[in-house]
Amino acid sequence: MKTRRDAMKFAAGVAAIPAVLPPNALALATATEANAACHADAPKWTGGIEGQRKADLGNGFYRNPVIAGDYPDPSVLKDGDDYYMTHSSFEASPGLLIWHSRDLVNWTPVGPALREPLGTVFAPDLVKHGDRYFIYIPFMRAPWSTGLASFANIYVIHAASIDGPWSDPIDLGIGGLIDPGHVVGEDGHRYLFLSAGKRVRLSADGVRTDGPVETVYDGWRYPDDWITEAYALEGPKLFRRGDYFYLVSAVGGTGGPATGHMIIASRSRSIHGPWEHCPHNPIQRTRSDAEMWWSRGHATCVEGTDGRWHMMYHGFENGYRSLGRQTLLEPIEWTAEGWFKATGGDLSRPLPKPAGRAGTHGFARSDDFAKSGLGTRWSLHGSAPAEAGRVSLGGGALTLAGKGTGPQDSSPLIQQVGDRAYDVSVEVELVGAATGGLLLFFNDRLFLGMGIDGQKMVTYRGGKPSYWAEPAPPLRRLFLRIVNDHQIVTFYYGTDGKAWIRHGVRNEVSGYNANTTDDLLSLRPALFATGGGSVRFRRFAYKARA
Template sequence: MGTRRDAMKVAAAGMLGLPIAARAGAGAAPSGVCAQPQSAAPQWAQGNEGQRKADLGDGRYLNPIISGDYPDPTVLKDGDDYYMTHSSFDAAPGLLIWHSRDLVNWRPLGPALNEPLGTGFAVDLVKHGGRYFIYIPFMKAPWSKGLKDFANIYVIHADSIEGPWSDPVDLGIGGLIDPGHVVGEDGQRYLFFNQGKRVRLRADGLATAGPVETVYEGWRYPDDWVTENYALEGPKLFRRGGWFYLVSAVGGTGGPPTGHMVVASRARSVNGPWEHCPHNPIQRTKDKSEMWWSRGHATCVEGPGGQWYMVYHGYENGYSTLGRQTLLEPIEWTVDGWFRAMGGDLSRPLPMPPGAAVAHGFARSDNFAAASLGTRWSLYGSAPDEAGRVRYDSGALVLAGKGSGPANCSPLTQNVGDRSYEFSVELELVGEVTGGLLLFFNDRLFLGMGIDGTRMTSYRGGKASYWPEPAPPARKMHMRVVNQAQIVTFYYSLDGKNWTRHGVRSEVSGYNANTIDDLLSLRPALFAAGPGAVRFRNFRYRALP
């Protein structure tokens, strides 16, 4: 646990591609919310491979700033630079760090966590004393060792944001989640948690210096509001104008669209007493007709030029399959020292913050010429000793088999954020193995195709389907999946030119967190099950209109 990791490498230029600017309207952006009819269909700019891009190229941006399943954002302002990471749950590698200079365009740097100890989520990225820290709650995974409670809090640290990052250090805190770091007026370091709990840290931030105590009672909404549950969580703290501000999430992160919300409290001392904002909630979805649902878990940050923003997550109305996406909303400070949200329901473009734009995002296609684990791809639910299952060989990705099928093979997945898209791959079986292409939510919910050399197995609803697709026996095959506004069609081919449409189509809007009670997303996946391996070539992704 004490050894240092290899330094993270900045994503290769071939992965990033070049964004293609597209105008969504004419004229300069007015100050405040840009006029656009509420009923108008959103029009995103296009980035790599047609993926939607927030920066419209005309002085405005349209949420999300990062599309796809990037929840629980934590944002660090470091001079003129901004860094962000998100919950990565069962992904290995995990905790992809992003860099921006304008809060809208973000480029990936690489993963901070190569070997998760369990399910990692709702972290806090901070800088103190010239060193970077990420405080991480880990929940138990089937293979995890040493985790005794519902969640254990660990920390990793680095002298550079690009690493190398340390191995996780156990803080000895169990049963709490959602750490939020702050330095008090006394110069002491503290971590706040869900349920209004707090602990003092040692000066180096790598151990506790006192007991866990309750120091905050959250703001309560009216009992007749329709939420998932109260769930006081996600504390993020900052200091401004002689006040400590404590921004929390209440209402539950899933469930009814009107549940999750952003609330704020403040105090002159980190020890309280805390007073609640008179216009709580700062942000909340009020009606299911709005474009973004379940908005919460906000980090407040001063943007370039002095304008403040909240960065938080939300589900897209009608596309919960994409997971909780990263949203950016301007806030204004009132004369009495509170702040208000200024973006409305975020269905309309907003003025771009000033600042230089970095190349946004990365290409989802992969010719497997170089490794991109932790940026483009990650293994789902894999134990730390499984990294060797993935290797690169002469323009191919070779995935060693595991388990007996998609449910227990730890497939290779990647997040996507488009409403409609298609992806394809060539695959070849090596030895006794079943391999194929999936849309994968978790080990209980997926759909796709797999071959074992003698027949094709279809998967729907998280299991092998009764449908006997009459695909020819083959050890090499091209496969393609088309997700057109949540209507999914499969295709297969022996030569990559003559394609056969699979006999069954699927409607997949129900493949979401409220169905399966897991906060993930439906995403492309490559799988290999059994004692052999599968050689994959030429993964191609394309957004569709």
């Protein structure tokens, strides 16, 4: 598929674009030129830290994704000339990593806002009201918890500074609904809009409800013969521009068919309605599985420093669903009638970069374990409160105390990746009666990798120990390496980290994705330790591959 190749044929076309660009230069090209640009082979992403792909092409253009990897449900806050963003963090602890940008394209981590796990944390809303920051958080029941609501509760945390410290989570007492969207009405009151067209008024301090949950909005309906996962009215994000409040929602289901998820908009002169549906709905939708980005939705609209507007939302990359839902940026333009339209097309091509100062993008994923990377580089998956104590540093090693009987119940250390191909390796040393190793981990039902117990190597495939008996040496210290080359995964091991023995089995992992497991996660490198002992890890190395 041409839109998925990484050749350089587009470079000549970029060079031919005038040096002085109108706000939507590519969108204003002739139909022939636009069609050629969309279907021409696109250039490679810029190589960032460790070769990781980077959206900023360095020539006034960017190419999606702006944050590669599983960073879905973006909530973006414009705070003067600064932008802050956070995403769903699901079972990760610490969670709710906050990012900072000055240009909407280059993002650097600030740090995690949520220190202890609440459960499955998703679709938060990051806002500023007065001189305080708030994150409204839905979460589902955690695997270690008891007595909680079986579906979801809405909590809030707040802080005087975006850097924290953030408060402990406060239960708003809202159950059975998800995806909060904060707004201040023309009446001066604060409100949370929620899934299924619901709304609740908040107290002036934003940490309590001040009235009942009520239905206030019926979403725009797409034709019944469109191929979607489910209607699923969710992800409300609200903003005020001119005389109108705009309500941007997602419908169609976030997984399932490539053509399902979409972005819709409505507006009203009052926060109390009535809501008028946009005549351009859906604002954005994947119309064919030939496009580069699938299941696009859950948008936040944000104004750039130069007055141009963009939408930040998520989508699956065609052929790489195992990377999860990645963060995408698309320009929008306002019509004379006061509606907005998306102008980015299928996002396979470079787009004019928003104004603003470009900062450093991303961070190194390699780790010498000299200082803690919890909350940015690493997080524990599915851990209980206070379980961060299982992780300790010293002597150039990270020591992970054993838990459970296998990777599935070990709460492994995981980190996100956003490259189509990469190489990870680590030194593993057993302490006491432990088993430990290196994985690619999707969830507790689906993972693959290698573990050692001092007597043998255990190979994991499909979320369970494999029948394969790899003749690795019976050592308590071994170097392990995994290469994911565009969904073909090869294992290696060795005694010195230099000479590698190729494992006898290769794996094809495109099926390790959300539609296989009904779990909206991604396939990620992970370190695990089980049993009564612990495992020391040294020299974790990450390198993106072409």
